[in-house]
Amino acid sequence: MRPLNIGLTEEQRQGVTDLLNKDLSDAYLLLIKTKKYHWDVVGPQFRSLHQLWEEHYTALTESIDAIAERVRALGGYPVGTAEGFLKYASLKEDPGTLPNAFHMVENLVSDHEQVIRNLREHIDQCGDDFHDQGTADFLTGLMEQHEQMAWMLRSFIEGESIQPDGRLSAEGLKVPVNMK
Ligand SMILES: [Fe+2]
Known part of the structure; x- marks a missing residue:
């Protein structure tokens, strides 16, 4: 880790860049x-x-670049190998499966939600453990992007009138009481 005079100890910067590398790998x-x-x-x-x-x-490509460059700005080095990404990511791959569109959306919602939970925890750690409000703020913006992407995906399957097995769902056709 490169020495920097920005008011964070090497230990604090190491802690933050470790978190950022995990977020980079998941992204x-x-x-x-x-x-x-x-x-x-x-x-x-x-x-x-x-x-x-x-x-x-396209949005994820931009945030990946921003996360990696923030690691550099803090004097660290971003993970940059496929092997490294797999090692540090919390998300799992599911090779050899071909889900239908409904389950693809469900899988991505669940992945975004996991990333949101990780980021929420990392934001707290950046502020509480590592005294780095800058990274906490950066990760907050990132979390909000994932929250929006998860909402967009959820909107495809919430209120769905046709279930993945082709059945009509009565629940999907109901209008919530407060919307009548
Ligand atoms: Fe394409």
Whole structure:
């Protein structure tokens, strides 16, 4: 770790860059998973999902770059190998599976939610343990992006009138009482 005179000890910067490298690795896995579904998705919602996932992986590419560059700004080195990303990520890959569009959306919602939970914890650690409000603020922005992406994905399956097995769902057709 490069010596810097920015009011953080080497230990604090090490702690923060370790967290950032975990977030970087998860963002990379999520990028790969989103791209794979962008390629594989079929069905009546093909065009919408294909386009939404392109927007998401474009946004993820930008945040990956921002996370890696923040590691450098704090004097550390970002993870930069496929092996490293797999080692530090909390998300898991599911090779060899071809879910339908509904389950693809469900899987990505669950991955984004996991990233949001990790980021929420990392934000607290940056402030409480490492005295780095700058990174806490940076990760807060990142968390809000994931919250928005998760909401967009959820909106595809919430209120769905056709279940993945083709059955009509009565629940999906109901209008919530407070919306009548
Ligand atoms: Fe594409």
